[in-house]
Amino acid sequence: MADALVWESIGDDWLETTHAGRRARVMLTPRGAFWWIDLGDLHPDPGAGSSPLTAEQAKVEVERALGVAPAVAAPAAPAAPAAPAAPAAPAAPAVLVPWRALARAALAAPTPAPAPAAPTPTPAPTPTPAPTPTPAPTPTPARTTRPVAVQAPTRRDWTAEQYFSDPSISRSKLEVFRESPRLYEGIYITGELPEPPSTAAKRLGTGLHLAVLEPAEFERLVVDKPRFTGDGARKRQAEFEASLPQRALVLETKERAAIKGMLRALEHSSTKAAKAARALLWGGNGSSEVAITWRDADTGLDLRARLDRLLVRRGSLVVDLKSTDDPNPEGFARSMYRFGYHRQAAFYCAAAQALHGTLPRFVFVAVRNEPPHEIAVYELEPEALAIGQHEIRESLDELSRAIRTNDWQAPWEGPAWESGQPPKINLPQWALKQGERALAIKEVA
Template sequence: MSAVAVAADYASVDGYPLGVHHGIPFETYLRLPAISSHGLMLIERSPMHYRHAIESPHKPTQAQALGTLVHALTLTPDLEEYTVAPVVDRRTKAGKAEWAEFQADAEARGLLVVTADQMTRAQAMRDAVIAQPFARALLADGDPEVTMLWERDGVSCKARADWVCGGHQVIVDLKTAADASEQGFRRAVGQWRYHMQAAHYIDAARATGLGERTFVFIVVESEPPHGVALYQLGERELHAGGVRIRRAMDAYRECVDTGSWPGYPTEISPIELAPWAL
């Protein structure tokens, strides 16, 4: 995949017209030559890291696989997107053959392979989300996995909303976490820069005709009792996220224009510790 995501005619991205799209497979979305909020976060780390990520996609971790399964069970339960791995003795010839046949079938059908334990946990997490009254109300009406494509200052942009509510002007992002408490999620926002994601998606909704949307996180814990909490970032946080998005976009555009994707600064940099570390 090319690292360059500049719009050629400002009307489409890889044949998909700018605007809102339903039903685009996730793998197709990933290949679309447009910049996402995750891509801009990588640009913040260094353009070199961004280019490496799109040219050499990594295999999902166990935590990411669990999150994907929770999304599928909660948001797209009618789609066959996963399969439970059989329990076979791969030390035997028959077991190896059965496993190879299973893997080949799952790969051919593009299914996520999960264990029985992962399925049991994901189902419990799904049930916890649906049992939360405000989460259930937001997910009662709307569309899952909505792709938004737009152009910003000559650059093709993309975003994929977990859920676009029908009865509320809300975009929902479903996240799994070790700690869904207010303090725990506040740390996660800072660590994973969720305020950049929220700002990017709010811009996406505005640019693609979905209007002014609130961005709400539904957070479910991955361990029992699978606590669930809902959060909305304040104006200060969204403004800060927007500033960082624009700064990363400027850096990205410069890399496209120059063809240079630098890593970390080459000079010696001073390091100052945070007060708590002294």
């Protein structure tokens, strides 16, 4: 039998161990303990109504899954009485549960499950017997992880025009689908609806990307917005718009000034964050605007991503540049949730993982779009990345179903009415928590 596992505490809510090159974690939450191996599926399934586990029970399940004999199943020998199991660590009240764990290394050869040293008549308590010595084609039959990317990953030497004209599915298209399946159909399937209009925030973000990562393209594509007045103004405006190059970025004077201010801060600020940002964005061991295409194994959908920066020296690192109205941690976290940056991170990490075989780290460089243009650098937490991966998986599955059935109803248009009653709606969870806190304060007062 293999040696017992050695567990390490990571903060108050995590336990971690490694065995035969594989890593396992146990997460402690108010709902009980959950575990996973090699960033695979979460056990027990939070949505299946399974009984909750204690921390000790979760550790035993990990040992079984890794082929390591639990401490209670040691060979018969006069052993000292086992010490009483330590009670499960108290869980913090605000732990994020990743409903689908992070994508596994898509191109890496599967890690074989440890073979038993010598089969004995004592039956293993696992539900998956291993009576035959022939290796199974999958590492662990009980795992059903569905990676986002496994087929035909390719790095494309594309211009921006080639990238944006490709019909494959990008993260921005998935965001449109999440907002409204019918809107996605009208824009990308039938072509009856126009692309979403540009916004000031989007123009600032695009302009900052061009100025920082593609300065030659900034000079070619950025145009100051003219003012047309008097007789023939509409005609002159139409002629102006017709003369613009593809993907031209028409900026107001104040928008161009904001982009110049952000660029100047990135170039000259002396803060530690600014110095780190310069190394990430302009360092010599990375590539900018990296286009990657791959195919989703579950649905067969062709996907594409264009990473701001990809650094592969000493491990993969994806860098994403953002303009923001609030770069402090709390404010940027709100923006991340509101605009789905965690889904973008999961999508981009899947692309890099498909290409290089390892799950990269993901870092945001955030610059305030108004003076004094402070700069922040944040690495995304694994929990947020896991939730983004789960939401991307859901969106791909739903998009595949819509394409296959040509049914573009949103859930709230039809399926939610199966009971014959209108679907219920409530305040968002954060608003409910704020309201509950306010009511509690009022009662105390």
